Amino acid sequence: MISIRDLRKVYRGRGRAVTALDGVSLDVAEGEIYGVLGRSGAGKSTLLRSVNLLERPDSGTVTVGGVELTGLPERRLRRERQRIGMIHQHFALLSSRTVAGNVAFPLEVTGVSRATRAARVAELLELVGLEGRAGAYPAQLSGGQKQRVGIARALAGDPKVLLSDEATSALDPETTHSILALLSDLNKRLGLTILLITHEMDVVKRICHSAAIMRDGRFTESGRIAEVLARPGSELAAELLRLGPAPELPGQTVVDVTVSGDHADRPLIAELARRFETDVRILGGTVEELAATRAGRLRLVLPGSADDNRAALAWLRETGIPTEIAGSGVPAGATGVGAAGVAASTGGAGAAASAGAPDAGASAGVAGADETGDPA
Numbered sequence: 001m002i003s004i005r006d007l008r009k010v011y012r013g014r015g016r017a018v019t020a021l022d023g024v025s026l027d028v029a030e031g032e033i034y035g036v037l038g039r040s041g042a043g044k045s046t047l048l049r050s051v052n053l054l055e056r057p058d059s060g061t062v063t064v065g066g067v068e069l070t071g072l073p074e075r076r077l078r079r080e081r082q083r084i085g086m087i088h089q090h091f092a093l094l095s096s097r098t099v100a101g102n103v104a105f106p107l108e109v110t111g112v113s114r115a116t117r118a119a120r121v122a123e124l125l126e127l128v129g130l131e132g133r134a135g136a137y138p139a140q141l142s143g144g145q146k147q148r149v150g151i152a153r154a155l156a157g158d159p160k161v162l163l164s165d166e167a168t169s170a171l172d173p174e175t176t177h178s179i180l181a182l183l184s185d186l187n188k189r190l191g192l193t194i195l196l197i198t199h200e201m202d203v204v205k206r207i208c209h210s211a212a213i214m215r216d217g218r219f220t221e222s223g224r225i226a227e228v229l230a231r232p233g234s235e236l237a238a239e240l241l242r243l244g245p246a247p248e249l250p251g252q253t254v255v256d257v258t259v260s261g262d263h264a265d266r267p268l269i270a271e272l273a274r275r276f277e278t279d280v281r282i283l284g285g286t287v288e289e290l291a292a293t294r295a296g297r298l299r300l301v302l303p304g305s306a307d308d309n310r311a312a313l314a315w316l317r318e319t320g321i322p323t324e325i326a327g328s329g330v331p332a333g334a335t336g337v338g339a340a341g342v343a344a345s346t347g348g349a350g351a352a353a354s355a356g357a358p359d360a361g362a363s364a365g366v367a368g369a370d371e372t373g374d375p376a
């Protein structure tokens with residue numbers, strides 16, 4: 001539904017040039033919710049605003065619903081833009097207009113008749129759960145209600161694509177959940193394709209089918225959540241399923257295994273114990289009901305060094321369970337077997353590389369992420 005190819009954008013001014021987009025490519029399938037995650041300054045807003053060409057990229061192409069927007073004259077572009085809704089962090093409502101007046105605004109601009117407008121506004125307010133608030137002014141609404149107005153307004157022209165610019169960043173956690181639930185519901189009921197930018201991993205966990213991490217104008221990793229979880233060394237997977245820093249346990253091997261999809265119901269620990277006659281301990285774990293799938297990450301301790309456990313590690317790898325040595329009790333450099341080594345040898349080298357695979361500090365990258373919810 002949205003296809004972006006090699007987008008570049010450099011802001012120039014006062015002898016200074018900032019590369020906001022450094023060759024970004026992205027595909028969002030029809031009916032998908034796609035989250036772009038990144039810290040402030042990563043280029044997320046520039047990317048999102050490039051999708052409807054509110055921001056003109058220096059080069060690259062943007063295609064939405066089969067129409068290449070970057071090739072259109074301004075008048076045609078204005079028409080195509082009406083098929084793309086957008087919601088904003090601070091709602092961007094007109095304070096002098098009522099809820100109904102705000103939602104009706106885009107319909108007025110496109111010349112929809114008064115009667116049709118009134119019927120459509122009533123329908124939209126019901127869709128976002130704001131029946132009965134048509135006559136209220138923005139100042140009389142809570143943040144969550146304001147965002148509902150923003151969503152109703154964005155959907156007025158019956159778009160197939162919704163762009164969400166940090167739509168929940170100004171809201172408290174409970175309201176955030178209700179707005180995310182609404183977006184998810186609209187995605188299902190209307191088949192709405194949603195591209196959102198956020199700095200909150202929780203948003204990705206709750207509603208996204210696919211995600212990307214953006215840093216310095218580039219995607220360092222991207223993909224469908226189910227694929228990402230199966231990708232050894234994945235930074236996104238580590239952020240989705242967080243474990244604390246790994247301890248050093250001399251003479252033991254600490255491994256982090258990710259179980260999702262077909263593996264979620266597998267009696268993995270019993271199998272390991274049986275096949276390799278080893279006493280597997282669980283050191284920690286996290287299980288998440290992600291929008292895309294149920295998934296978990298377990299931190300296991302196997303007696304003996306990584307070398308002693310070679311066969312068990314190989315079996316995990318062959319079984320297709322992403323496995324990383326979190327801390328072998330021996331310096332990674334001494335054996336050459338570190339998380340990156342496992343990642344590379346599990347057949348995920350390409351994916352790990354595209355993820356900006358962590359090097360010698362891999363275990364810290366996986367397990368030692370900060371507590372802010374921001375990607376590293």
Ligand SMILES: Nc1ncnc2c1ncn2[C@@H]1O[C@H](COP(=O)(O)OP(=O)(O)OP(=O)(O)O)[C@@H](O)[C@H]1O
Binds near residue numbers: 018020040044045
């Ligand atoms: N109009 C502009 N003129 C000059 N530089 C800009 C402009 N807009 C953005 N930038 C710069 O481009 C880079 C990317 O900005 P962008 O707003 O896209 O990032 P972001 O990830 O959305 O961050 P934030 O969440 O803080 O908005 C930043 O370094 C920013 O300072």
